[in-house]
Amino acid sequence: MITCSKCSRRAVIFQRHANRHLCKRHFIEDFERRVKLAVKKYDMIQKGDRIAIALSGGKDSVTLAFVLNKLYGFRSDLEFFAITIDEGIAGYRPPTVEIARKVTEQLGMEHLVVSFEENFGMTLDEMVKRGDKKPCTYCGVFRKYLLNRTAREMGATKLATGHNLDDETQTILLNFLNADMERMARLVPQRVQEGLVVRIKPFRYVYEKEVVVYGFLHELPMDFDECPYSHFPVRAAVRDFLYDFENKYPGRKFSVMSSFEKLIPCLKEIYPQIDLNRCERCGEPTPRRICQACKLLEELRGVD
Template identity: 35%
Template sequence: MDCDKCDREAVMHAAYSGLHLCEDHFTASVDKRVRRRVREDGLVPDDATPEDPETWVVGLSGGKDSVVLTDILHRTFEQDPRIELVALTIHEGIEGYRDKSVDACEELAEELSIRHEIVTYEEEFDVRMDDVVEKDPENMAACAYCGVFRRDLLSRYAEEFGADKLLTGHNLDDEAETALMNFLEGDVAQIAKHFDASLGRFGDDRDDSESSRSSPAREEQEDFVPRAKPLRDVPEKEVALYAHLNDLPAHITECPHASEAYRGEIQSLLYQLEENHPGTRHSIMAGYEELAALAAEEFGARDGGKTELGECERCGASTTRDRCRKCSLLDSLHAA
């Protein structure tokens, strides 16, 4: 099949748009969507100048999503002195898994000549995820612990590096899955909260654990550096194809501790819906963002801005409790 834009051979067919695209036009299409999202979300402020540049911290895990995002952002802003990129990699302490992805991160950062920082659970919290999974004092999925620790480090180091934005590599499938999970759980509060995170405003991402519905981590309302997800208009398979065609050093292997059974069910459902009804993911997100905006407005009006946040007595993080969720989990792990 020929490309719809030229006479070269097509490398992909986007059923939701009907387009067949060759390698060059496919790559250009992904670049265009990411740059459009950056523009539409207003990530580059009008007052940014070379003398007072924006610092964007990118969560670089070494997986396909974060690698593709980092590569596109670098090429987009390489000649723009108003934007400085800093890659932040978090090593959770998973033997035989994270070491290889860290290698991919280091290779990419060296190729792009961007600042690259690595922080570890072991140095920051005196824990390794392999040991956390073995102890499991809270009887939770590994992702529940890891999500709390990861969010803490991303936010804390983004602030330490003076970040104006914190960017993560969530793709269209990730966002549509989260939207369905929140809706099917009837979690209006989380829908309102996700609106802020998805548009790069203050907010947090969903806790993807099996126990997330009642997890105190979801009730925390920490003051984050504004977050953004410029890759959220691009389907997961297209991200993987982009990484392959552009020979990017992505480490594409699932975490051995991943156990998000509910998200897996939603993922399978979404795949089937998309196959039978191309464009379902885009429709879900279009409606969800409208719903989320209304939910955020309603919750803001209901609260009247009166929610009082204190500081964790242990680490000083913003929390509605005496001790934040991260510190509570660490206490349980160190006591086990």
């Protein structure tokens, strides 16, 4: 039996980055410590916050809802609720919407399901058939739009997402490889802007594998199905590279994150967050005259 490096109990995980085995208790303690560290470092949660959790029903967001509820749910000065966006992807989304319903019921957390169909008159599957853009373009734009609008209308001051260290380091490296510093600057924590709910990522210091282990240890429902539209060859190559590199040189994902954090002051200076307008059609915040969602909708509705 492999034992914990901190006590004599059976180990449940080997943390390569720290070169140690941890038992259930010590792993949970360490995982929660790093969530609290990220929350504190970025001042993600403040007194009086009403926090919307973007809950797709996948493993990351389910674990996020559970952890936030465990670590902060007892505080009477905070409120949490969950938003699930049903894009309308047959066979893939319905089971995770069900998981989201079950989890929020168990946590006693307010939960809203908001669908593309109700709001835009068509599902993502229909959009893909009608339009000429990639599925993820429609999905990304409309999901962000609905998440922000719903969170704001429900009085949220923050919007929490389940992005973990693996997701974040992949995005950072991808932006470097594409020389897209403007997009990189969008990863910098935002300042408060009218109409835009501030996003927070409490899992930025925990590995994807740790999120899964934490979820399993708490018997949370874990969905590993992949979206049928998922096709990101470049991101997959970056993910595989980071995985191999981390295997050979443990802890490098933290180094990538740390390098990015050192760049934050420069990124803020070179790419200051621009003041947003109100979309002339729908009134939602946008850097342009007409927001991306309204533009895409116009294209989709114009196609017969």
